[in-house]
Amino acid sequence: MNEILHTRHYLNASECNAQRRISLPLLVQRLIEIATDHATQLGVGPADLRVNSLAWVLSRLTLEMKAFPSINSYYSLNTWVESINRHFTERCFSITDGDGNPLGYARTVWIAIDLESRRGGDMTDIMAHAPLVAEPCPIARGSKIPTVTAPDLVRSHRFSYCDIDFNRHVNSCRYIEALLNDRDVEFYDSHAITRFEIAYMDEIHYNDLVEIRRSTTGNSSTYEITRDGNPATRARITYS
Amino acid sequence: MNEILHTRHYLNASECNAQRRISLPLLVQRLIEIATDHATQLGVGPADLRVNSLAWVLSRLTLEMKAFPSINSYYSLNTWVESINRHFTERCFSITDGDGNPLGYARTVWIAIDLESRRGGDMTDIMAHAPLVAEPCPIARGSKIPTVTAPDLVRSHRFSYCDIDFNRHVNSCRYIEALLNDRDVEFYDSHAITRFEIAYMDEIHYNDLVEIRRSTTGNSSTYEITRDGNPATRARITYS
Structure with a gap:
């Protein structure tokens, strides 16, 4: 082991x-x-x-x-x-x-x-038998991500067949793709992601219509994905 | 080697x-x-x-x-x-x-x-120094895929940042996802893909607006992805 x-x-x-x-x-x-x-x-x-x-x-x-x-x-x-x-x-x-x-x-x-x-x-x-390891992980824990109140971008999105995982929910990585796709390819030529936080709050299923809201302050964008007005995922991306 | x-x-x-x-x-x-x-x-x-x-x-x-x-x-x-x-x-x-x-x-x-x-x-x-191997590969070679003349589905599509590969073209696999996403998750519960053919004819780039056209005969669908009316990719999927 x-x-x-x-x-x-x-x-x-x-x-x-x-x-x-x-x-x-x-x-x-x-x-x-x-x-x-x-x-x-x-x-x-x-x-x-x-x-x-x-x-x-x-x-x-x-x-x-x-x-x-x-x-x-x-x-x-x-x-x-x-x-x-x-x-x-x-x-x-x-x-x-x-x-x-x-x-x-x-x-x-x-x-x-x-x-x-x-x-x-x-x-x-x-986890009664799992070993705990005190190896250093020198980054701050995720903090509470607030709701997006003053969005600079709002768009609706529908997840497709290829976004769905073996549990029949949207694959964890496909939420991240949906957020990154809000910027163009040139943005990523000049901005590197230095910190990323995501909180999965509720499961999204095939064909669910969601709203993606983004607000940006300085070099950090906060995202919220809502379904029927309820938060399903929140995330924060910090760029250098 | x-x-x-x-x-x-x-x-x-x-x-x-x-x-x-x-x-x-x-x-x-x-x-x-x-x-x-x-x-x-x-x-x-x-x-x-x-x-x-x-x-x-x-x-x-x-x-x-x-x-x-x-x-x-x-x-x-x-x-x-x-x-x-x-x-x-x-x-x-x-x-x-x-x-x-x-x-x-x-x-x-x-x-x-x-x-x-x-x-x-x-x-x-x-490939002057590459070894040729006569291992059996018992499937028919890809045949010419015709243009889609009588589509049962036509939709426009724009590829996003996460679809782009290191050559700055649409990733070969993301074309396939775009085609599969034309059906719902239940379709794939009852239909297994038995044969798939794809011909990459022209490169598609970030933010290109394309049209996806599909025609279906029996258990086989033919697809064409066009940009400005010119074919960029054709594909055929056969289901059981």
């Missing part, structure tokens, strides 16, 4: 974004993949939880990057469980280049929901 | 589509990745070609699947070069389950274009 799961990846050209780096959605996808693999190694993977009618839900993700892995280069990911309480568990990540130099860190908050009641299970039971 | 590149993959739950299988776009992404890796092993990867101001372009892909790899299971991919002539090279793939049982096959046609003239290079020079 690895207390810290370490994986090494090669960033193939065909995976890169227009800036010839890993995209934020693909990096988040990779983090979710290794979180899932590590949970499985610890005996609390999706298949283990399913036996008790439970499923992992990513509730919150916070990430800070000095630089994103670049085209045709190796990068490494590390993940470990930092804390467990009744309501949620915190899982951390570090992202390094091929030589082990830090590129960034991420923090995630996970809950396990009962597939029938949709209520959260007691994490201290579920 | 591997004449046939063999790779083994685990289909993580977080990568699956609503039918709890690998999606067609993600499978095509994996095929492009291992094609790129194999080309690099053979000394004709993107970085090698770039020295001579050349770049690989996927011109055509044909794929037949008995079944797509399913959630939380291993699958394997094999790729090899089947033929080379002045104008293009043919690369084949087999897809097997974790036990080596065939799930499907794919054929691709690649050209190397000069980055300045946008013309094709002489493949017999570029």
